Amino acid sequence: MDIKKEKKFFKNKLSSDDIIFFDFNQNGVEGFLIYVDSITDRELLGRLVLTPLSTLDNFEEQNVMKNILNANVESQKDKSKIIEKILEGYTALFISKLEKAILVDLKKFDVRAISEPPTSAVLKGPREGFNESIRTNLSMIRRRIKNQNLVIENMLLGKQSKTSISILYMSNIADNGIIATLKERINTLSIDNIPDSSYVARHLKERKHSLFRQIGTTEKPDVLSAKLMEGRIGIIVDGSPIALTVPYLFIEDFQSSEDYYRTDYKSNLSRILRGTAIIVAILLPAIFVSAQLFHLEFIPLKFLITIVNSIKGIPLSPSYEMLFTLIIFEFLNEASIRMPKYVGMALSIVGALVLGETAVAAGIVSSPTILIMALSGICLYTCPDLVDTMSILRFAFLIVAGTFGGYGLLISIALLLIYISSIDSFGIPFLSPYSPLVLKDLKDGIIMDNVANMKKRPISLKTHKNKVRMK
């Protein structure tokens, strides 16, 4: 190998300042190393590579590789692959007596500590969550599933970013057709950069413009490992603490990992509450408006009198009043997410007291409207993953209710139901096990059975290979 020529070539290709070229001469044998300073463990480089090299006399490829004290060593001739590996964190070793470069895995990244994910906090059950390192995340899964059938397939995604992603599945449970479809979709993905797993999720969606997400997400290794055991396939993206799961069913949004760790009575109550809360969140403002405009008989007489008294002098019609209040709520919500935490308290005061109290006192909105909107807002957050979709639907239903009343509302619910029942996630009906009804899978529905009785895997997920999970 012509060391000078090689060095010139790589210097041309890798001109960044954090890429280090280190020359050496051992007993008249010339060579050089290339590594990316920011992602290489220099201590290991010295200890495992340079120290053994300094004692070497025989520079045959096999001997060099044998003397480097690292399990992940390979030789490579293809220059583009060498560059790819260097940028991944490998150190490339070029020696004049060798035809190929030796690549040693010495990656070292600073990663955030493992902590409880803020969106899936639990009272009971594992508290650890994924972080941004794919290696750490995979290790958390491996620790939970010590099984030869756990398959982890790595690939690079992103034309420019070359982001590592891993596909995880249990080869003896997951459906081969679903695995093949997923790989096919990932392989056709052509994108420059993958800053987060949501980019992958967006490209894997069957209906790109759908309001409903069609890919599951989790930040918890216990959840991902349980889903793998149900026959789902996981995707972990380097740099993202959110793992993806497919196929994704709508019912998953009403299931919390905690449901499986506490008594089924409490879990059932929680699931029913979540389901009811979502219905209340999206329909209550619409029902209230349609009742005021078209169906006063819906409202009990005493409550009707309260409403009549409170809306006296309100300049806006019920639908505009509710729309106005909802928009204010969305403003507050948007601001509270973006605003620094120390301003949050002030925002709450401004939102709750100044806007709420004063708006009622000033006669702009009525107190029942504020009450209905607040209840709807609280209920919306019982299923955090549904917030985006449901807050948009809430607006849509409100407009329909204000225009057509209860019948329009009924029709829009029917339209929505026809639409979501027709969605398939990797060939599995999105509303399964309720639409179409799959009796055997109801054990983990809104009303769940005792975990000890869930002896078979969900058949909706095509787990024909291995149906039984417990005897």
Add this chain to the structure above:
Amino acid sequence: MTEQKRYFKTLHLCLLFLALIPVTKVVTLPSFLASKAGSSLWISGLIAFLLDLALIIVMAIACEKSKGTFFERLELTFGKSISKIIAGVFAIFFLLKSLLFVLGEKHFIENTLYEESVISYIFYPFFAICLYLCIKGLKAYERLSFPLCAMTIVGLIMIFLLSFGEAKLSNLLPINTSVRKIINGSYQSLMYCGEGLYLLFFMGRHAKDKKVILPLTLSSIIAYILVIAFFILFYSVYSNISVTQIFAISQISHYSLVIDSIGRIDTFAVLMIDFTRLFALSLPVVLSMECLRFIFGTKTKQTIILSFGLTLIVMLFVNFFNEKTTFIINFFNKYFSYFFILMTYVLPPFVFLLKEKK
């Protein structure tokens, strides 16, 4: 028909029949039957339903034995041209059937949900459902069989509970209505029945997972029992003035004591039943569309255009004859009843004579 296209499982068919059978019979049929057979309305209903049940059993047998769809078998027996003509006749029949139902639904909605504020455009969103279901086809019914069934059952149970307190079963006695009146009532109510015919179009789409005859018969019997119970309860509540309570479902629990204290919660039950009615009333239009699909092809663009066309026809009809509902019902009863009976009860059993796919 490949196995993939056989998406209807027995369970889904049963749930669908349990959902759809009651909802078309609890709105105007009770008062209509009361006007024909008085306190014996339930006997009239029972006779009609027995005939309907017989049709369902016959069609379930055909469904279980059939390897191909109705259209495939038609084509095998009569060739392409004649089978397309037969499909065209069915398309017209279903369209006519839907016109009558949809017109009734419009009046039901305007008179029950919008008593205080009738706005002319209120009913028009219904056609969005019609259009969407036509585009989606029968698979939407398979997918939604359980939610629809749940809505019907919960809605009816709520109605039963709310109205039971006001019922006087003695109102049904004595049973002294003439047999002629009872039979006449049964005959006239056949227009509201005929769900067995739908099985003709589920044929060949039904997954051969389990036997269909017994489960489907049982679910239909349950549905008819619910309807008969509703008739009995309705007449028990309103007795002689049942005839004037045109929209039975919204009137039956009107005098419940609960309503005074917590508002018209019966309207929620009515809405639940009406939710299923949206699908039940759209089904003839969807089946008409299925016939047109067979005639003109199954390309997406054609399906959308044809669905638009069909929905537009129903919409224009409803708009045009909005004020002439009684005339339309009488006209249909007078001139189309034989055609209805021929298409619903006489022709379908002949499916056994059609050639079978090998």
